[in-house]
Amino acid sequence: MNADTIIIGGGMVGAALAFGLRGHGLNTLLLDEGDVAFRAARGNFGLVWVQSKGFDCPEYAAWTRRSADLWPGFAAEMTALTGVDLHHERPGGLHLCLSEDELTKRQSQMTRLHNHSGGQFRFEMLDRGALDGMVTGLGPDVVGGSYSPLDGHANPLYLLRALQAGYQARGGRKALDARVIDIKWRRGVYRLKTTQGDMQAPKLVIAAGLGTKPLAAMLGLDAPIDPLRGQILVTERVQPFLNLPLTLVRQTGEGSVLMGDSHEDVGFDDGTRWDVLAGIVDRARRIFPFLEAARIVRSWGALRPYSPDGLPIYDRAPEGDGAFVASVHSGVTLAAIHTGALAEAIAEGRLPDEVSVLKAGRFHVH
Amino acid sequence: MFTELDGMAPGEMVSFTFEGRTVAAKAGMTVAAALLAAGVTATRETPVTGAARGAYCLMGVCFECLMVINGVPNQQACMIPVQNGMQIARQRGAAEIGP
Amino acid sequence: MNTDYQIAVIGAGPAGMAAATTAAEAGARVLIVDEQPAPGGQIYRNIETADKAGETVLGADYAYGRKLTDALRASTAECVSGATVWQVSPEREIGLSVAGAARMITADAVIIATGAQERPFPLPGWALPGVMTAGAAQIALKAHGLTAADAVFVGTGPLLYLIAYQYLQAGVPVRAIIDTTPWHRYVTALPHLPGAMLNLGPLIKGLGYLRALRAAGVPFIRGASDLRIVGAEIAEAIRYEHSGHQHEITTPHVFLHQGVVPSVNLTRASGCDHRWDDAQRCWRVTTDDWGETSIDGIFAAGDGSHIGGALAAEHRGHLAALGALHRIGRLDAAVRNNRAAPVRHILAQAMYLRPFLDALYRPAKAHLVPTDDATVVCRCEEVTAGEIRDIARIGCAGPNQLKSFCRAGMGPCQGRLCALTVTEMLAELNGFSHEEIGDYRRRPPVKPLTVGELADLAGPGS
Numbered sequence: 001m002n003a004d005t006i007i008i009g010g011g012m013v014g015a016a017l018a019f020g021l022r023g024h025g026l027n028t029l030l031l032d033e034g035d036v037a038f039r040a041a042r043g044n045f046g047l048v049w050v051q052s053k054g055f056d057c058p059e060y061a062a063w064t065r066r067s068a069d070l071w072p073g074f075a076a077e078m079t080a081l082t083g084v085d086l087h088h089e090r091p092g093g094l095h096l097c098l099s100e101d102e103l104t105k106r107q108s109q110m111t112r113l114h115n116h117s118g119g120q121f122r123f124e125m126l127d128r129g130a131l132d133g134m135v136t137g138l139g140p141d142v143v144g145g146s147y148s149p150l151d152g153h154a155n156p157l158y159l160l161r162a163l164q165a166g167y168q169a170r171g172g173r174k175a176l177d178a179r180v181i182d183i184k185w186r187r188g189v190y191r192l193k194t195t196q197g198d199m200q201a202p203k204l205v206i207a208a209g210l211g212t213k214p215l216a217a218m219l220g221l222d223a224p225i226d227p228l229r230g231q232i233l234v235t236e237r238v239q240p241f242l243n244l245p246l247t248l249v250r251q252t253g254e255g256s257v258l259m260g261d262s263h264e265d266v267g268f269d270d271g272t273r274w275d276v277l278a279g280i281v282d283r284a285r286r287i288f289p290f291l292e293a294a295r296i297v298r299s300w301g302a303l304r305p306y307s308p309d310g311l312p313i314y315d316r317a318p319e320g321d322g323a324f325v326a327s328v329h330s331g332v333t334l335a336a337i338h339t340g341a342l343a344e345a346i347a348e349g350r351l352p353d354e355v356s357v358l359k360a361g362r363f364h365v366h
Numbered sequence: 367m368f369t370e371l372d373g374m375a376p377g378e379m380v381s382f383t384f385e386g387r388t389v390a391a392k393a394g395m396t397v398a399a400a401l402l403a404a405g406v407t408a409t410r411e412t413p414v415t416g417a418a419r420g421a422y423c424l425m426g427v428c429f430e431c432l433m434v435i436n437g438v439p440n441q442q443a444c445m446i447p448v449q450n451g452m453q454i455a456r457q458r459g460a461a462e463i464g465p
Numbered sequence: 466m467n468t469d470y471q472i473a474v475i476g477a478g479p480a481g482m483a484a485a486t487t488a489a490e491a492g493a494r495v496l497i498v499d500e501q502p503a504p505g506g507q508i509y510r511n512i513e514t515a516d517k518a519g520e521t522v523l524g525a526d527y528a529y530g531r532k533l534t535d536a537l538r539a540s541t542a543e544c545v546s547g548a549t550v551w552q553v554s555p556e557r558e559i560g561l562s563v564a565g566a567a568r569m570i571t572a573d574a575v576i577i578a579t580g581a582q583e584r585p586f587p588l589p590g591w592a593l594p595g596v597m598t599a600g601a602a603q604i605a606l607k608a609h610g611l612t613a614a615d616a617v618f619v620g621t622g623p624l625l626y627l628i629a630y631q632y633l634q635a636g637v638p639v640r641a642i643i644d645t646t647p648w649h650r651y652v653t654a655l656p657h658l659p660g661a662m663l664n665l666g667p668l669i670k671g672l673g674y675l676r677a678l679r680a681a682g683v684p685f686i687r688g689a690s691d692l693r694i695v696g697a698e699i700a701e702a703i704r705y706e707h708s709g710h711q712h713e714i715t716t717p718h719v720f721l722h723q724g725v726v727p728s729v730n731l732t733r734a735s736g737c738d739h740r741w742d743d744a745q746r747c748w749r750v751t752t753d754d755w756g757e758t759s760i761d762g763i764f765a766a767g768d769g770s771h772i773g774g775a776l777a778a779e780h781r782g783h784l785a786a787l788g789a790l791h792r793i794g795r796l797d798a799a800v801r802n803n804r805a806a807p808v809r810h811i812l813a814q815a816m817y818l819r820p821f822l823d824a825l826y827r828p829a830k831a832h833l834v835p836t837d838d839a840t841v842v843c844r845c846e847e848v849t850a851g852e853i854r855d856i857a858r859i860g861c862a863g864p865n866q867l868k869s870f871c872r873a874g875m876g877p878c879q880g881r882l883c884a885l886t887v888t889e890m891l892a893e894l895n896g897f898s899h900e901e902i903g904d905y906r907r908r909p910p911v912k913p914l915t916v917g918e919l920a921d922l923a924g925p926g927s
Contacts, residue, residue, distance in 0.1 A: 032860075032862065033862070034862050034863065039865075136465040137464065137465020157869040157870060157872075158870075160869065160870070161856075161859075161869070161870040161871075164859055164860065164870075165859045168859050168860065174860050176860055176862050177862060235916065236440055236460075236461055236877060236913065237413045237459075237460035237461065238460055238461050238462075238463045238464070239459075239460050239461065239462050239463065239464055241463075241464045241465055254413075254872075255413065255460040259916075271554075271555075271736065272908070272909060273554075274552065274554070274558065274560055274569060274909075274919075274922065275922070275923070275924065277919060278919050278920060278921075278922040278923035278924075279923050279924075281916045281919045281920045281923070282920040282923035284916065284920075285916055285917065285920045288465070290463060290464060290465050291463070291916050292915060292916050292917030292920065293438070293463045293915060293916070293917065294461065294463050294915065294916050295440060295461075295877075295913035295914065295915055295916075296910055296913060296914055296915070296916060296919060297876075297877055297879070297910070297913050298875070298879070298908050298910070299908055299909055299910065300906075300908050367613070367614050367717075368605060368611040368612065368613050368614075368718075369611065369612065369614065370609075370610050370611060371518075371522070371606075371610045371611075371612060371635050371637075372636070373518050374516075374518065374519075374610045375516050375518070392609075394514070395608075395609050396608070396609070399605060399608070399609040399611060402605065402611060403609070403611055407594040407595045407699050407700075407717065408594040408698065408699060409594070412847060414846060414847045415847055417592070417847065418593075418594050418698050418699065419592060419594060419844075420593075420594030420595060420596075420597075420699070421597065421601065422592075422596065422597050422598060422601065422844075422882075423582070423583060423597070423598050423600060423601050424597065424598075424600070424601035424604040424605060425507055425582075425600065425601070425604055426500060426912075427582045427583075427728070427878065427881050427882070428844070428878055428881065428882055429845060429876070429877040429878040429881075430592075430844065432877070440877070440913075445500065445501075447502065
């Protein structure tokens with residue numbers, strides 16, 4: 001055996017699970033692809049976000065809330081272990097509306113979320129006057145927005161760095177440039193063919209982002225995860241003006257301003273289109289007119305691993321009894337609970353009850 | 367100190383201010399070159415540690431010569447010709463762009 | 466399809482000028498854009514306003530550039546100066562900023578001729594104000610008639626000796642030349658000498674520069690090691706080891722040079738394939754014989770595609786124009802090939818010397834992979850060699866993973882001054898080849914533009 005458990009994928013989900021599993025004493029091997037794998041983890045906006053999640057799925061909303069609540073402790077633990085500052089803050093978050101129509105729609109979404117959560121999800125609808133008390137420099141088009149004290153943000157790149165460093169600090173082993181070509185289950189063991197040679201283990205975790213669908217299929221699980229592109233831009237460093245994250249604009253700990261995003265079905269194209277980017281910055285400028293003077297230094301297309309309903313897939317493969325599949329597009333928000341409750345359950349050979357509605361079978365309507 | 371070659375043809379002069387100091391330079395010179403000729407090598411303080419930096423490449427590649435020119439931050443001084451009455455200051459840290 | 470231009474040329478150095486002129490003379494609707502206030506690129510910078518005195522100091526090779534600018538001005542090519550190109554999409558949509566306003570331009574073919582830049586030279590203290598490149602010394606001289614007192618030139622390669630020679634011609638004393646060419650390069654370059662003999666002119670000229678510098682008594686220091694630039698706020702001195710002793714030269718002006726490399730930000734951001742050229746120790750965009758990249762209709766010419774000097778660049782530009790004209794259906798293949806033949810001949814001649822120069826002036830390992838952990842590698846984000854080594858140790862697949870962990874390459878220069886060093890360091894630390902390690906991903910905008918400029922391009926209902 002190469003390990004008790006092989007984790008395929010060193011991105012946000014894989015690294016978190018590997019870190020958590022090591023914490024339970026499992027002998028793990030983490031397989032990571034090369035430098036230019038699709039790496040949703042590197043494209044991420046950095047929100048630790050509750051208020052836009054699970055409008056139609058109370059279980060997912062609750063899972064998200066739990067993770068967001070665990071984040072501050074999780075961030076402190078990671079910093080203590082690795083010395084990497086995750087720049088996590090939880091000042092609450094805003095979703096701004098640029099018309100009365102948007103505001104009305106938002107209010108009904110927030111209310112539904114609140115009701116389905118038995119009051120656990122807390123929010124406030126803010127009018128323009130109230131917003132001006134929290135954020136300066138808003139443009140005239142901003143009519144109001146929703147605020148939730150449960151929201152926050154962090155640096156997704158440093159999060160991944162900390163997870164990788166933490167995994168190593170816990171004695172976890174890693175194989176770089178190891179792309180999995182084939183998986184077979186035979187006589188209680190998962191046998192992998194990879195670009196770094198053959199490997200085997202009695203347990204497997206497939207957390208390979210956009211690589212998950214074909215790998216899960218090798219073990220008989222249809223996990224429909226496909227790319228959904230979101231384009232993002234970042235500016236030069238600017239003096240701090242915004243300490244609350246907004247869904248479309250966020251100022252990082254370094255001072256640079258991130259602006260996003262889009263939802264495009266363009267296959268595996270992680271490029272950018274000038275017209276989509278122009279639309280994003282146009283909206284950002286309507287929110288903060290003074291930002292028009294900031295210089296854009298980079299743009300990218302982030303390919304989200306997206307399921308048909310946008311919700312995670314946590315499941316196990318039919319082949320054998322020990323292969324788990326985990327795929328989410330909110331890897332930052334869920335990082336805390338992935339290193340915690342999800343890793344713990346997988347270490348015990350099961351999935352948490354709370355996420356039983358998030359199996360892949362939900363897409364197969366008979 | 368950078369000085370002009372002997373025997374260069376005289377040209378139209380312009381004057382600008384650099385952090386309160388009036389500087390004269392030949393029209394057509396870039397801001398970075400004019401400051402070098404005036405004995406100024408440091409153009410900015412980095413946003414990460416506040417370290418002093420100056421022009422390195424003079425051709426728009428290194429982004430070290432970032433300065434505030436007429437109130438606009440992070441301008442590449444080596445790419446901008448001096449003009450009469452220009453106000454130039456070192457870029458100290460992050461750009462001052464705010465509400 | 467209604468494009469704005471048939472051929473758009475980006476960069477008005479020798480390659481760009483030759484390309485635009487050739488294409489315009491063939492009757493195509495041509496646009497040529499350049500960031501500088503006038504055509505010439507870096508090598509012929511300011512050539513249109515240079516006076517006789519300037520040309521004497523800078524030499525006949527510089528004066529030659531006038532031919533190219535005159536021909537360009539006489540052609541029907543539309544010439545836009547002070548224009549920054551921030552993107553070229555694979556569909557040939559060019560994002561351009563002029564005087565603070567952005568616009569999009571489309572073309573049937575694009576010729577990217579954005580030239581070369583200095584190879585980074587990460588020495589301890591290289592980020593101190595007052596430390597500049599030999600190229601910067603050249604620009605200060607060419608464009609502004611400025612020279613530095615107490616100049617110390619450090620490094621290896623023909624351009625280093627050229628600028629020192631030009632100082633001599635201008636009557637400006639050179640404090641010292643610290644030549645970092647490793648001794649054994651003279652041996653390893655020998656096999657390439659026969660090829661170089663086919664183009665003796667530049668070689669003889671170069672030897673002439675060196676002879677003149679020695680005759681003028683300019684201190685020539687060879688075999689120095691452990692170079693470092695020191696100073697409290699600005700550069701004050703350069704120190705080095707030689708013959709078992711520590712030496713120091715007091716000066717506020719140190720000019721570094723260890724060769725030039727293609728500027729790849731635009732070709733990479735456009736999605737073109739690149740490969741590692743170990744002879745020239747740099748990344749180069751992959752092109753066919755006409756300069757066409759892996760993306761249809763996008764060509765690359767000049768030092769930006771293959772370092773070869775001004776004359777080679779001009780002829781590559783000419784070939785790219787012929788290739789582009791054929792690509793857009795304005796020139797049939799047979800005519801194109803006939804016209805190309807004499808151009809290829811001169812290009813080949815200009816390139817005979819190259820393998821010898823590349824071998825002789827290949828930088829020392831210690832100047833490609835900094836040994837001192839405190840040396841800044843990413844100047845913009847102030848990431849040191851030591852930090853990069855630490856991150857490589859937690860298992861970094863390549864430069865992009867590294868970038869995401871420590872911000873190296875995320876600053877305004879977008880990797881122009883650190884990418885090569887990072888690739889060199891990771892290749893050494895991980896034991897992989899440069900090709901296997903790879904390069905930073907580059908993305909538009911390759912030069913910054915404001916939120917306002919881009920937002921103004923948004924259509925209604927975005």
